[in-house]
Amino acid sequence: MTNVKKLWLFLALLLVISFGVLIWSGNQIYQSAPSMPEQVVTSSGDKLYSRDEIETGRQVWQSFGGMQLGSIWGHGGYVAPDWSADWMHRELMALLDIWAAEEYGLDSYEQASAEQKAALEGRLKSLVRQNTYNPETGVITLSEDRARAIEQVAAHYQSLFGDDAATSELREAYAMKDNTVATAENRRMLTAFFWWTSWATMTNRIDSDTTYTNNWPSEPLINNEPPPSMFLWSVFSVTFLLAGIGLMGWYYAVSHDRENASSQLPATDPMRALRPTPSMLATAKYFWVLLALFLVQILFGAITAHYQVEGQVMYGFELADMLPYSITRTWHTQLAVLWIAMAWLATGLYIGPAVSGYEPPYQRLGVNVLWVCLLVIVVGAFAGQWLAINQSLGLEHNFWFGHQGWEYADIGRFWQWFLFIGLLLWLFLVGRALWPTLRQPSENRSIVGLLFLSTVAIGLFFGAALVWNEHTHISMIEYWRWWLVHLWVEGFFEVFATAVIAFLFTRLGLIPVKTATIAVLFATIIFMSGGVIGTLHHLYFVGSPTPVLALGASFSALEVVPLAYIGFEAYHNYRLGKATEWMKRYRWPVMFFVAVAFWNLVGAGLFGFLINPPLSLYYMQGLNLTPLHGHTALFGVYGMLGIGLALFCLRGIRPNLIWPEGILKSSFWCLNIGLALMALLTLLPLGVMQLFASLDQGYWYARSAEFMQQPLVDLLVWMRVPGDTIFAIGAVLLAWFIASLWIAPKYEQADKQS
Amino acid sequence: MIEYYSEVKLVHMLMALASGSLLFIHGLILMRRPAGFVANALRYLRYGIDTILITAALMLTNIVQQYPFINSWLSVKLVLLMVYLGLGQILLYSAHSQQQRFIAWFLALLTLLYIFSVAETHHGWGVLSPVLGYAGITQAG
Numbered sequence: 001m002t003n004v005k006k007l008w009l010f011l012a013l014l015l016v017i018s019f020g021v022l023i024w025s026g027n028q029i030y031q032s033a034p035s036m037p038e039q040v041v042t043s044s045g046d047k048l049y050s051r052d053e054i055e056t057g058r059q060v061w062q063s064f065g066g067m068q069l070g071s072i073w074g075h076g077g078y079v080a081p082d083w084s085a086d087w088m089h090r091e092l093m094a095l096l097d098i099w100a101a102e103e104y105g106l107d108s109y110e111q112a113s114a115e116q117k118a119a120l121e122g123r124l125k126s127l128v129r130q131n132t133y134n135p136e137t138g139v140i141t142l143s144e145d146r147a148r149a150i151e152q153v154a155a156h157y158q159s160l161f162g163d164d165a166a167t168s169e170l171r172e173a174y175a176m177k178d179n180t181v182a183t184a185e186n187r188r189m190l191t192a193f194f195w196w197t198s199w200a201t202m203t204n205r206i207d208s209d210t211t212y213t214n215n216w217p218s219e220p221l222i223n224n225e226p227p228p229s230m231f232l233w234s235v236f237s238v239t240f241l242l243a244g245i246g247l248m249g250w251y252y253a254v255s256h257d258r259e260n261a262s263s264q265l266p267a268t269d270p271m272r273a274l275r276p277t278p279s280m281l282a283t284a285k286y287f288w289v290l291l292a293l294f295l296v297q298i299l300f301g302a303i304t305a306h307y308q309v310e311g312q313v314m315y316g317f318e319l320a321d322m323l324p325y326s327i328t329r330t331w332h333t334q335l336a337v338l339w340i341a342m343a344w345l346a347t348g349l350y351i352g353p354a355v356s357g358y359e360p361p362y363q364r365l366g367v368n369v370l371w372v373c374l375l376v377i378v379v380g381a382f383a384g385q386w387l388a389i390n391q392s393l394g395l396e397h398n399f400w401f402g403h404q405g406w407e408y409a410d411i412g413r414f415w416q417w418f419l420f421i422g423l424l425l426w427l428f429l430v431g432r433a434l435w436p437t438l439r440q441p442s443e444n445r446s447i448v449g450l451l452f453l454s455t456v457a458i459g460l461f462f463g464a465a466l467v468w469n470e471h472t473h474i475s476m477i478e479y480w481r482w483w484l485v486h487l488w489v490e491g492f493f494e495v496f497a498t499a500v501i502a503f504l505f506t507r508l509g510l511i512p513v514k515t516a517t518i519a520v521l522f523a524t525i526i527f528m529s530g531g532v533i534g535t536l537h538h539l540y541f542v543g544s545p546t547p548v549l550a551l552g553a554s555f556s557a558l559e560v561v562p563l564a565y566i567g568f569e570a571y572h573n574y575r576l577g578k579a580t581e582w583m584k585r586y587r588w589p590v591m592f593f594v595a596v597a598f599w600n601l602v603g604a605g606l607f608g609f610l611i612n613p614p615l616s617l618y619y620m621q622g623l624n625l626t627p628l629h630g631h632t633a634l635f636g637v638y639g640m641l642g643i644g645l646a647l648f649c650l651r652g653i654r655p656n657l658i659w660p661e662g663i664l665k666s667s668f669w670c671l672n673i674g675l676a677l678m679a680l681l682t683l684l685p686l687g688v689m690q691l692f693a694s695l696d697q698g699y700w701y702a703r704s705a706e707f708m709q710q711p712l713v714d715l716l717v718w719m720r721v722p723g724d725t726i727f728a729i730g731a732v733l734l735a736w737f738i739a740s741l742w743i744a745p746k747y748e749q750a751d752k753q754s
Numbered sequence: 755m756i757e758y759y760s761e762v763k764l765v766h767m768l769m770a771l772a773s774g775s776l777l778f779i780h781g782l783i784l785m786r787r788p789a790g791f792v793a794n795a796l797r798y799l800r801y802g803i804d805t806i807l808i809t810a811a812l813m814l815t816n817i818v819q820q821y822p823f824i825n826s827w828l829s830v831k832l833v834l835l836m837v838y839l840g841l842g843q844i845l846l847y848s849a850h851s852q853q854q855r856f857i858a859w860f861l862a863l864l865t866l867l868y869i870f871s872v873a874e875t876h877h878g879w880g881v882l883s884p885v886l887g888y889a890g891i892t893q894a895g
Contacts, residue, residue: 316821
């Protein structure tokens with residue numbers, strides 16, 4: 001059996017085992033998810049909430065943007081609080097105030113002496129952590145005092161989500177528009193859902209001394225602190241990481257000499273002989289659209305960031321009336337995925353016929369139809385979200401056509417199906433173009449097969465977004481949502497990135513096909529060995545039991561292992577960029593690939609691992625350290641790759657042009673420096689400040705208006721301006737560069753004469 | 755943010771002064787030796803200073819709650835800033851002769867001085883305010 005065959009077999013085995021474990025974990029989460037009561041009643045039998053109200057409350061929450069405005073169990077936006085942590089703290093304080101008045105005749109708990117406080121807190125702990133859910137009747141029974149505390153908190157939330165003047169300052173601090181929820185009845189339902197998510201964070205599982213969310217979030221009032229298993233698996237995760245780095249080091253030591261560059265480098269650029277087919281030329285419009293989406297994404301990012309200092313206003317304009325924070329953030333995050341995905345799609349469509357030299361019938365028509373479909377999806381889905389956030393769509397239409405509220409998967413279900421069908425069409429178009437190469441036994445077949453498999457996975461795994469429905473348990477939605485987000489980003493995107501870059505270098509004749517095939521297969525095995533089960537590291541606090549936490553901690557640490565050696569890849573790519581004289585034509589695509597490796601190390605590796613072990617994430621989830629990782633990994637790795645691929649394809653689509661490289665050079669450095677400044681001047685220091693607050697006073701405080709409205713926090717948010725400005729200039733320069741290829745093309749001398 | 759008003763204003767003024775001074779020096783160097791190392795270094799230094807200048811300006815608008823397109827003197831400042839940056843670009847990239855460079859440089863300096871006067875008077879007519887009968891107005895809506 002050849003090395004390549006062995007690696008294929010190993011990869012297949014690894015995927016079967018990994019997905020088996022992932023599905024088993026899903027079953028574990030399903031079994032141990034927080035109980036959903038049929039009724040919540042007081043000890044005297046009065047009804048507080050029903051299951052129907054809790055579920056409708058969730059629909060209300062989804063309709064105004066869900067995770068895009070504040071967060072639940074740490075997942076979502078960062079300006080408004082985490083509603084479950086916020087509710088918990090308010091309810092606990094309300095209960096303590098009630099008891100302080102009843103027991104000691106005080107106006108509030110704050111007036112109590114140290115002894116009195118200790119007594120009240122002891123009582124509080126035993127009351128709220130006790131699980132009063134009856135599995136047989138489906139009823140949760142609460143004390144009368146607690147019911148009064150809940151009513152007080154519910155009144156606060158009903159005021160906050162309406163247009164009550166008493167909470168207007170808080171709305172501004174949270175970047176909420178007035179009447180975020182349009183009707184009083186819906187506001188009441190919303191409190192049912194918020195209460196339930198909070199109940200899960202402070203109530204012990206039946207027969208256990210940890211809560212449904214593994215004691216997340218930290219709350220000193222009721223000893224919500226990391227359980228021992230979290231310490232244990234955090235330490236083990238670091239140990240696994242070190243072991244993985246050691247093993248990889250050994251592998252590189254024994255194998256790196258074997259990976260030689262081609263001894264016979266081509267004298268001229270082999271890609272120049274390629275004559276773009278009509279369908280390849282038709283992909284040009286994808287690159288124009290992705291640039292437009294990228295620019296719009298930056299614009300909405302700037303507005304979203306600005307709302308952090310002026311909650312409803314943009315430099316004097318009452319912008320929140322029309323474009324509130326929840327919609328600008330929704331579009332900002334959604335566009336990031338869309339334009340990067342657009343780069344992937346276009347590259348696949350361009351590469352298909354380029355590899356096989358075969359233009360299937362009606363391929364150009366297919367490429368054009370898909371492009372129109374994508375535009376319809378973007379416009380239709382975004383319009384639905386805008387209507388939803390303006391509360392114009394009604395709860396009955398929201399799930400299908402409005403805003404699902406699940407971050408990165410928040411377009412309406414109808415649009416998700418449309419996109420899924422679009423992705424299947426894309427697979428069909430790429431597959432039929434690659435088919436002649438895949439069918440014929442050749443040296444190329446393995447690497448092309450891997451490239452095709454990663455595109456199949458990208459297309460099919462979007463299907464995970466279609467698994468949940470309107471009333472699926474939130475723990476299970478989180479499970480499937482991370483199938484989509486994590487497996488795409490930290491699984492198949494990584495494989496696609498590795499495969500496509502290696503493939504392009506083989507087409508340029510810079511590395512032998514066999515070497516590239518083995519390297520890519522090996523890299524895929526390494527990425528997938530941590531990446532698949534590593535999905536579980538997003539699910540530590542969504543109702544998962546300890547084994548799921550242990551698996552997530554251990555395997556997600558392994559995801560960082562290949563990133564520790566990414567410098568090899570960066571240098572390898574950089575060297576190939578200088579391998580021949582004609583490679584100067586590809587200098588900037590290659591530089592973007594080098595940037596991919598850099599941000600893979602910094603954004604995905606360092607900033608990713610910073611928040612990865614369970615103990616770290618316990619305190620850091622949903623703080624600004626999360627977008628630190630998000631921005632530097634998503635744009636740094638996949639954004640840069642998308643741009644690099646776009647440039648590579650544009651070289652082929654417009655083959656005989658002299659590129660205005662000065663513009664591209666400025667764009668490259670602006671994008672990288674801007675991203676670094678964004679991370680270092682704002683997100684990192686602000687995240688660290690929040691971390692101290694979270695460790696010192698509890699998670700709720702790190703996310704509270706009290707903390708986030710400090711002058712120093714405001715100053716740090718303003719420090720985003722230099723980085724964001726430089727970054728935006730980089731994007732505009734990139735757009736200018738690409739536009740210039742059509743508007744003011746400069747032809748090479750020979751072509752001009754011809 | 756009002757707590758940082760005086761510091762932000764100081765940074766804004768210092769950066770404005772640095773931007774003008776560097777433009778003056780940069781122009782002189784560019785007219786003698788356009789492609790030298792010093793000219794390049796100055797170019798990047800000016801980019802950095804202008805970025806800090808604009809950041810401080812945006813922070814000030816938020817602190818004093820006065821904004822371009824709402825308060826006319828700030829609208830004038832913003833428009834002139836665009837002109838100033840445009841002239842700077844011409845000086846760096848588009849001007850091909852000594853004469854063109856000199857004109858761009860001179861006009862950029864003139865624009866900057868006028869921006870200073872608008873900032874000082876809080877009036878769109880800036881230094882021309884007394885001539886046009888707007889003396890004594892320090893803030894315009």
